[in-house]
Amino acid sequence: MSRFRFLALAVLALPALALAQVGAAPPSDAIRYRLIVDGPNPTAKALREGLDLARWETDEEMTLDLLERLVKDAVPQAKEIAAIEGFYDARVDVTIERDARPVVVRVRVEPGPATRVTSVDLTVVGPAATDVPAGTTAATEARDGWGLRLGEVFRQSQWVEAKAEALRTMRRGPYAAARISDSEARVEPDTQSAALRVEIDSGPPFRIGDVAVRGVQRYRADLVRNFSTLKRGAPYSQAALDDYVRRLAASGYFTSVQAVIDPETTNPDDATVDVAVIEAPTHRVEGAISFSTDTGYGARASYTNIDIDRNALQMRLEGRLESRQQLAQATFTWPPGPSQWIDSLRVGAQRRDIENTVETTGVVGVERRGIDERRHPVFGAAFYYDRQEPERAPSTSSHATYVEAGYVLRRVDDLVSPTRGWMTDLRAGVGVPGLSSESFVRVVALSQAWYPIDRVTGLVLRGEAGAVVGASRENVPSVLRFRTGGDTTVRGYAYRSLGVQLGEGIVAGRYYALASAEVVRWINETIGIATFVDAGDATDELGDFRFALGYGVGARIRTPVGPFRIDLAYGERTRDVRLHFSVGLAF
Numbered sequence: 007m008s009r010f011r012f013l014a015l016a017v018l019a020l021p022a023l024a025l026a027q028v029g030a031a032p033p034s035d036a037i038r039y040r041l042i043v044d045g046p047n048p049t050a051k052a053l054r055e056g057l058d059l060a061r062w063e064t065d066e067e068m069t070l071d072l073l074e075r076l077v078k079d080a081v082p083q084a085k086e087i088a089a090i091e092g093f094y095d096a097r098v099d100v101t102i103e104r105d106a107r108p109v110v111v112r113v114r115v116e117p118g119p120a121t122r123v124t125s126v127d128l129t130v131v132g133p134a135a136t137d138v139p140a141g142t143t144a145a146t147e148a149r150d151g152w153g154l155r156l157g158e159v160f161r162q163s164q165w166v167e168a169k170a171e172a173l174r175t176m177r178r179g180p181y182a183a184a185r186i187s188d189s190e191a192r193v194e195p196d197t198q199s200a201a202l203r204v205e206i207d208s209g210p211p212f213r214i215g216d217v218a219v220r221g222v223q224r225y226r227a228d229l230v231r232n233f234s235t236l237k238r239g240a241p242y243s244q245a246a247l248d249d250y251v252r253r254l255a256a257s258g259y260f261t262s263v264q265a266v267i268d269p270e271t272t273n274p275d276d277a278t279v280d281v282a283v284i285e286a287p288t289h290r291v292e293g294a295i296s297f298s299t300d301t302g303y304g305a306r307a308s309y310t311n312i313d314i315d316r317n318a319l320q321m322r323l324e325g326r327l328e329s330r331q332q333l334a335q336a337t338f339t340w341p342p343g344p345s346q347w348i349d350s351l352r353v354g355a356q357r358r359d360i361e362n363t364v365e366t367t368g369v370v371g372v373e374r375r376g377i378d379e380r381r382h383p384v385f386g387a388a389f390y391y392d393r394q395e396p397e398r399a400p401s402t403s404s405h406a407t408y409v410e411a412g413y414v415l416r417r418v419d420d421l422v423s424p425t426r427g428w429m430t431d432l433r434a435g436v437g438v439p440g441l442s443s444e445s446f447v448r449v450v451a452l453s454q455a456w457y458p459i460d461r462v463t464g465l466v467l468r469g470e471a472g473a474v475v476g477a478s479r480e481n482v483p484s485v486l487r488f489r490t491g492g493d494t495t496v497r498g499y500a501y502r503s504l505g506v507q508l509g510e511g512i513v514a515g516r517y518y519a520l521a522s523a524e525v526v527r528w529i530n531e532t533i534g535i536a537t538f539v540d541a542g543d544a545t546d547e548l549g550d551f552r553f554a555l556g557y558g559v560g561a562r563i564r565t566p567v568g569p570f571r572i573d574l575a576y577g578e579r580t581r582d583v584r585l586h587f588s589v590g591l592a593f
Contacts, residue, residue: 036067038108045115049088049096056087059111077102077111084115092159093117094195120159124199126152128172134181134208140241141208144179148172148206160200165191169204176206178244182277183209183269212242212267215276221283225259225318230281232342233257235378242267242277252421253377254283258312258320259341261286288313299586300492300501302329330501331358346377352388356485360502362397363511365484379421384412384433389441392483399509402480406442410435418456422568422590425464428455437477437486446477448486459525468522470495470542479506479516479546487514488544491554493588496520496542498556498577500584505544518544519551526562534562538573554579565589 041059043050054060059076062068080100088096095118103110128149134141153168154160169186176184187207193200214236219227233253236246247265254263262284267277293307308324318341326333335354342348355368371388387409395401410433418427431452439445450472457465472488479487489512491499506515520542528534538560541553558575568590576583 037070037073038066039063039068039073039102039111040106040108041111041113043113043115045113046117049091049093049115049117052087052091053084053113053115057083057113059113073102073109073111080113084113088115088117090162091117092120092122092161094121094193094198095119119198121193121195121198121200123154123156123158123160123202125201126154126156127201127203128152129203129205130176130208131187131205132181132184132208133210134176134179134184137180137211140180140211144176144181144208145206148175151175154202160191160193160202165202172204173206176208177269180211180213180241180243181208182212182242182244182267183274185209209269210274212269212271212274212277214238214240214242215273215278217279217281219281219283222285224285224288224313224316228344229259229318229341230254230283232344232346233377234279235346236279238276247279249379249421250281253379254281257341258310259286259318260284286312296328298328298493299584301331304328330360331356333357342377347374348377349374358502361500361505361512363508363513364395365392365514366395367392367483367485369485379414380416382414384410384414386410386435390483390485392485394484394513396508396511396513399511404443404481404483406446406483406486407438408435408442408448408486409438410448422566423564424456426456426458428453437482442481444477444481446474446482448472448474462529463525463527466522466524466526468524469520471519472517474516479513482516484514487516488518489514490518490520490542490544493571493573493586496522496540496554496556497538497558497573497586498540498575498582498584499554499580504542504554506546515544515546517546517548517551518542519553528562532564534564536560536562536571536573538575540575558583560586 041054041057041063043053045053057080059080062076077100081098084098085096088098097116097118099114101112103112130141130145130148134145151171153171154164169189173184173186185207186204188205190203191200192203215238217231217234217236219230222230234250236250251263251265254260260283263281265279265281267279271277288311290310291308294305296304296306298304304327306324306326308322310320310322312318312320314321320339322337322339324333324335333354333356335352337350337352339348339350350373352369352371352373355366358365368391369388371386373384373386375384376382387407389405389407391405393401393403412431412433414431416427416429418424418429433450435448437444437446437448452470454466454468457467459465474482474487489502489505490496491504492501496504503512505512520540522538522540524536524538526534526536536559539555539557541555543551543553545551555578556575558573560571560573563570570589571587573586574583575586
């Protein structure tokens with residue numbers, strides 16, 4: 007055979023040899039084994055996840071020699087894993103049951119007594135140590151929020167997370183460059199004790215400087231800056247920066263927003279806020295099929311144009327077709343200017359058929375509000391035309407030119423899913439004489455508060471009240487009067503079923519009040535259970551108040567748009583049980 011022919015045959019044979027190698031059967035001495043871990047959790051669970059024996063359990067090329075080496079290494083590995091879980095004196099025994107098919111590798115662990123935290127020394131050094139109140143408050147919050155408490159089992163993962171959370175707490179205030187300068191966990195296996203020591207160097211306090219904007223194309227950079235409540239020279243706050251990002255993201259102009267300061271800057275007294283945005287598409291069409299325990303089945307559709315005049319004027323057209331109510335509305339919203347007011351114009355019509363009463367309302371209105379969600383004034387003026395048709399009672403029509411002023415104040419730890427703090431919304435307005443069926447005065451107050459009972463349990467209190475004085479019920483549009491009951495008011499009762507009986511229907515009254523108390527206990531970071539009591543009523547005369555009680559239990563699920571609630575409530579007045587769904591805050 008010539009040398010050339012031999013080489014050609016060799017080249018042609020290479021792919022076949024490669025395929026044969028890929029599809030080759032496992033070695034003749036290959037074995038399979040099953041890992042069994044005997045012992046109490048959490049140590050046993052950690053061993054099942056962390057041992058090399060667990061990772062190699064499905065290897066098809068495992069041999070007895072390799073398995074014996076893994077078994078030999080398993081004892082020190084298991085003791086190390088047990089120590090990470092807080093058990094420094096664990097006893098570990100590993101055996102191979104060769105006669106079993108497949109072979110059984112059994113790991114027996116006796117964790118012994120757990121090592122527990124006996125002392126915690128968290129010290130803050132640097133400017134924050136003497137900076138009253140910003141620095142000292144941040145240091146106190148870091149100590150109070152320390153995640154590895156006295157008496158708890160010392161676990162490495164919790165030790166690392168506790169230090170990280172303490173550092174995050176310090177950095178949420180003006181001390182954005184805070185760092186852990188020293189830390190030690192002194193473990194004494196003989197006494198099963200762990201003494202913890204952490205030192206945080208606060209670094210210098212940071213102050214807000216210029217706002218640098220990147221990513222705008224259609225809009226001017228000032229559009230981004232006008233949404234900011236950050237004042238140049240003010241102390242840096244992560245909460246204020248988070249609110250700024252949330253405000254920009256909710257504006258509709260952007261699909262992505264990021265804002266940071268550079269903790270390595272050489273000029274912390276004038277730290278630049280770097281804002282990077284990605285602009286949203288100009289047009290957006292949305293639609294959904296919906297179900298609400300308040301308004302029944304329905305469909306919703308909307309069209310939004312966020313730049314109809316090439317100067318960031320937004321237009322939103324929306325329609326809702328639901329079992330008990332229908333809505334058509336157009337809203338025009340102007341972006342904030344340097345004065346930081348958001349102005350809007352609304353034109354719409356709504357029809358409700360609830361509790362044997364049909365209410366039809368048309369409105370044209372304007373509103374001006376401040377941009378700061380945590381504290382802002384609200385001013386508005388609107389013209390309402392309203393027709394009310396209760397079953398087996400005379401129909402009435404009314405109109406009003408209504409002017410209103412209000413103030414919203416939010417003192418909470420989180421605007422979307424608060425666990426601590428309170429919110430209040432106060433409104434007062436008048437029906438303008440000569441431009442209304444009858445002049446009147448209207449006031450409304452809403453408040454809600456959150457109180458943590460312990461680390462996983464919280465109390466939520468809510469109260470609302472409103473009054474319309476100076477006019478008869480028939481001469482005030484129903485949308486400016488009050489009915490209550492439903493998912494977010496008095497649970498255990500149908501939507502807007504608490505009001506004034508007129509014929510066979512329920513109509514809105516001139517006064518209302520409600521109160522609610524709820525205790526929520528969180529099972530984990532996402533799911534909780536709740537018990538609650540609600541009480542409320544709406545009437546035409548203060549002397550006619552008869553608070554309707556509703557109470558029950560529910561589930562809570564944390565979502566990006568606020569808590570999702572599923573409630574089963576009993577209405578004492580109707581002696582009926584109702585299921586309620588709702589999401590987000592009540593106001």
